[in-house]
Amino acid sequence: MTTLSHERYCAEVTRQIDLLRTTVTGADLSATVPTCPDWTLGELVRHTGGAVRWSERLVATRAEKNIPEEDIPEATGPRGDDPAALDAWLARTAELGTKTFRAAGADAPVWSWSGDHRAGFWARRMTHELVVHRADAAIAAGVVYEVEPDVAVDAIDEWLDLVALAQRTDPEDSATELRGAGRSIHLHATDDAPDGLDAEWLIEFGDDGFTWRRGHAKATVALRGPLTEVLLAFYRRRSLDSGRVEVLGERELLDFWLERASFV
Secondary structure, three states, X not given: OOOOOHHHHHXXXXXXXXXXXXXXXXXXXXXXXXXXEEEEHHHHHHHHHHXXXXXXXXXXXXXXXXXXXXXXXXXXXXXXXXXXXHXXXXXXXXXXXXXXXXXXXXXXXXXXXXXXXXXXXXXXXXXXXXXXXXXXXXXXXXXXXXXXXXXXXXXXXXXXXXXXXXXXXXXXXXXXXXXXXXXXEEEEEOOOOOOOOOOEEEEEEEOOEEEEEEOOOOOOEEEEEXXXXXXXXXXXXXXXXXXXXXXXXXXXXHHHHHHHOOOO
């Protein structure tokens, strides 16, 4: 299920990269990213831009299989640590990604590691790759992080879809442990949502896995707070003890989910 149009995803690739560029302007690119401690801020930026370059090349060539990073033009960004060169590379990446995704259209056949082999998958995936890694960058740089409500809602939808994909397709993934009938998690954004935007989710565990749907319902445990903070906590970018979200009910179940939720 997607809630945004393909054109919106295409536009968001540029918008999110532009916001990332603003986030890291003047920041120490050698600083460690607290939410991705194996990376410096500069490495995070290169990884994120490289992901867009990779997916753009898949779509541009209508790839029928994966393309190795070494075959992607400018995949790792410019040599050296010049912030201006890195910023210019990001700007070119944004233009290239949006242009290619838009020209292809949502339904062009393209390889992916998911069950959705269409260009639209990559436009959506890169939107949320950028949304979440921009949060990582903002946390590292110590600046305010904001995201449009409809984009944040779709990011949570996509995350649930990807965790479910891992559970279905990879027996070795920790997501396979997310089962057990009778238990449930409720995500509840407490700020006012735009008309028609349902910012609540119910995740229900069964014997064979979990299912999810939008809506309000009582659950074993609830995660409540402003939508952006629910997004960050659910993506493990913000601690449940940050004081920005509230956990009601059996926190152990929410911890159980956060420790195991992943995707291929």
